[in-house]
Amino acid sequence: MANIISDETIEYVGILAKLELSEEEKEQAKKDMGRMLDYIDKLGGLDTTGVEPMSHVFPIQNVFREDVVTNGDTREQMLSNAPQKKDGMFMVPRTFQ
Amino acid sequence: MRITDMTAVLLAEAIREGKTTAVEATEAMLERIADKDKELNCYVTVDKEGALKQAKQVQEKIEKGELTGSLAGVPVAIKDNLCTEGLLTTCASRILHNFVPAYTAEAVVNLQKAGAVILGKTNMDEFAMGSTTETSAYGVTRNPHNIEHVPGGSSGGSAAAVAAGECFYALGSDTGGSIRQPASYCGAVGMKPTYGTVSRYGLIAYGSSLDQIGPLTKDVRDCATVLEVIASHDDKDSTSLVRQDTDFTKALVEDVRGMRIGIPNDYLGEGLDEEVKTAILQAARVLEEQGAVVERFDLSLVEYAIPAYYTIAAAEASSNLERFDGIKYGYRAEEYTGLHHMYKKSRSEGFGEEVKRRIMLGSFVLSSGYYDAYYLKALRVKALIKKAFDEAFAKYDMILGPVAPTTAPRLGESLADPIKMYLGDIYTIAVNLAGLPGISVPCGQDSKGLPIGMQLIGDCFQEKKLLQAAYTYEQISSRVSDL
Numbered sequence: 001m002a003n004i005i006s007d008e009t010i011e012y013v014g015i016l017a018k019l020e021l022s023e024e025e026k027e028q029a030k031k032d033m034g035r036m037l038d039y040i041d042k043l044g045g046l047d048t049t050g051v052e053p054m055s056h057v058f059p060i061q062n063v064f065r066e067d068v069v070t071n072g073d074t075r076e077q078m079l080s081n082a083p084q085k086k087d088g089m090f091m092v093p094r095t096f097q
Numbered sequence: 098m099r100i101t102d103m104t105a106v107l108l109a110e111a112i113r114e115g116k117t118t119a120v121e122a123t124e125a126m127l128e129r130i131a132d133k134d135k136e137l138n139c140y141v142t143v144d145k146e147g148a149l150k151q152a153k154q155v156q157e158k159i160e161k162g163e164l165t166g167s168l169a170g171v172p173v174a175i176k177d178n179l180c181t182e183g184l185l186t187t188c189a190s191r192i193l194h195n196f197v198p199a200y201t202a203e204a205v206v207n208l209q210k211a212g213a214v215i216l217g218k219t220n221m222d223e224f225a226m227g228s229t230t231e232t233s234a235y236g237v238t239r240n241p242h243n244i245e246h247v248p249g250g251s252s253g254g255s256a257a258a259v260a261a262g263e264c265f266y267a268l269g270s271d272t273g274g275s276i277r278q279p280a281s282y283c284g285a286v287g288m289k290p291t292y293g294t295v296s297r298y299g300l301i302a303y304g305s306s307l308d309q310i311g312p313l314t315k316d317v318r319d320c321a322t323v324l325e326v327i328a329s330h331d332d333k334d335s336t337s338l339v340r341q342d343t344d345f346t347k348a349l350v351e352d353v354r355g356m357r358i359g360i361p362n363d364y365l366g367e368g369l370d371e372e373v374k375t376a377i378l379q380a381a382r383v384l385e386e387q388g389a390v391v392e393r394f395d396l397s398l399v400e401y402a403i404p405a406y407y408t409i410a411a412a413e414a415s416s417n418l419e420r421f422d423g424i425k426y427g428y429r430a431e432e433y434t435g436l437h438h439m440y441k442k443s444r445s446e447g448f449g450e451e452v453k454r455r456i457m458l459g460s461f462v463l464s465s466g467y468y469d470a471y472y473l474k475a476l477r478v479k480a481l482i483k484k485a486f487d488e489a490f491a492k493y494d495m496i497l498g499p500v501a502p503t504t505a506p507r508l509g510e511s512l513a514d515p516i517k518m519y520l521g522d523i524y525t526i527a528v529n530l531a532g533l534p535g536i537s538v539p540c541g542q543d544s545k546g547l548p549i550g551m552q553l554i555g556d557c558f559q560e561k562k563l564l565q566a567a568y569t570y571e572q573i574s575s576r577v578s579d580l
Contacts, residue, residue: 017460
């Protein structure tokens with residue numbers, strides 16, 4: 001079945017993805033996503049009743065360690081890539097008045 | 098023989114014997130890059146000064162006897178999604194155009210401990226999303242065998258650099274075929290190890306449950322040697338495995354007697370280029386003549402691997418790429434109104450088209466109301482695909498098939514139709530879903546002179562079987578071509 005992606009869906013996904021698309025990009029995204037979903041719908045034809053979803057191939061457990069600091073102070077190095085910084089902190093646009 | 102044509106292992110040997118030095122090798126390689134890379138664009142960054150400085154230090158350690166390993170002094174190229182302290186790491190994206198990491202990826206640290214000299218960072222598809230290296234924000238890389246064709250991707254810069262003699266070996270990463278397919282297109286050897294064999298610490302994540310780092314090399318001996326050095330358990334990557342069997346060079350034995358090799362009928366069907374098919378079957382015959390038992394069988398579920406993969410990879414990508422927000426590093430939009438607008442504008446201007454396409458799809462399949470139908474469904478299909486491989490490996494030591502349905506396409510042919518491009522991953526992608534090791538070995542050329550690669554796929558932890566079969570094939574075919 002052909003997937004028709006509505007304007008609302010594209011708006012909503014744009015919010016989730018934190019992307020601002022131009023009108024042209026939105027139209028393209030609607031087409032692309034519809035085609036991809038048509039293709040992915042193929043999976044629906046496969047009976048997976050009783051099959052557990054597999055996130056990792058190996059039975060991976062949580063890996064715990066003691067809560068002890070092992071790395072040194074790398075604040076300056078970490079901040080060196082920040083587009084804006086102030087007083088040893090990342091600087092963001094004003095979020096409230 | 099030009100020094101730049103040597104394999105990594107032979108160069109290290111020559112350095113140990115005092116016939117040449119790490120500095121001479123580095124200088125020769127930098128000259129070669131200056132000569133060739135304007136045309137091919139294998140590198141995003143060439144670290145001329147840094148490489149020469151490292152070469153001097155490494156050479157001193159070799160002379161003092163502090164460095165004796167089989168890669169000591171050999172210059173290497175690193176894919177630009179592996180963090181290198183103090184050296185620009187862009188992931189071929191505008192959003193990381195100025196990112197200089199504060200630490201080095203564990204796989205690269207392992208190489209440095211073994212005396213590697215880092216030449217620079219290789220071009221790739223943006224965030225490793227693509228099969229042609231055409232989605233890079235820093236221009237396309239060209240195939241050294243024919244510059245009108247793509248080198249494959251996403252590790253296209255690494256594969257092309259190895260093939261063009263612009264490095265002695267390279268590291269790449271493989272999420273759905275991104276080492277094996279460009280190796281095949283460029284005529285190099287490329288291996289994706291079992292998931293968890295090489296630490297992913299410092300690898301800029303795309304699809305974390307699928308990503309694995311591996312070597313791209315000139316021959317199978319180099320491949321085994323590099324893998325032996327980069328494989329390690331690492332507390333900093335909680336999915337990294339403790340393995341005792343990482344002495345991969347022990348597998349460099351010319352013997353395939355009694356090895357059971359299965360060729361999936363599903364890998365020889367519609368869409369496979371006739372010349373590729375002929376070359377693959379000829380390679381299988383070579384192994385059979387050496388005593389391997391070769392059979393055809395039905396693997397099943399092959400057509401479900403691509404839709405399952407793109408669902409899972411896009412979902413993981415949408416989550417992994419949330420960190421690019423214009424605050425901690427990388428690109429920030431010039432003008433915006435408030436915090437949320439800044440996030441959105443920085444990301445929209447910083448990411449390329451293919452990356453945005455996958456983030457959108459991933460956000461959708463994870464969204465409330467669609468999560469079960471798409472994402473969980475794909476994870477269930479993944480379990481079935483793994484089971485199909487388990488059944489195959491109960492009968493066979495390895496699976497043999499093509500790496501890709503065709504040889505390298507022409508530049509500009511692939512991006513117009515994303516789904517068609519995704520279909521090109523059909524033989525490589527299931528390997529990542531099932532966490533298996535796979536190797537691509539050159540096995541001839543088509544009538545246009547473009548390389549063809551044979552893929553060998555093993556059960557988890559069976560890299561040695563693959564390396565042994567690949568080495569045997571390579572030894573025999575090199576003797577044939579010497580006649």
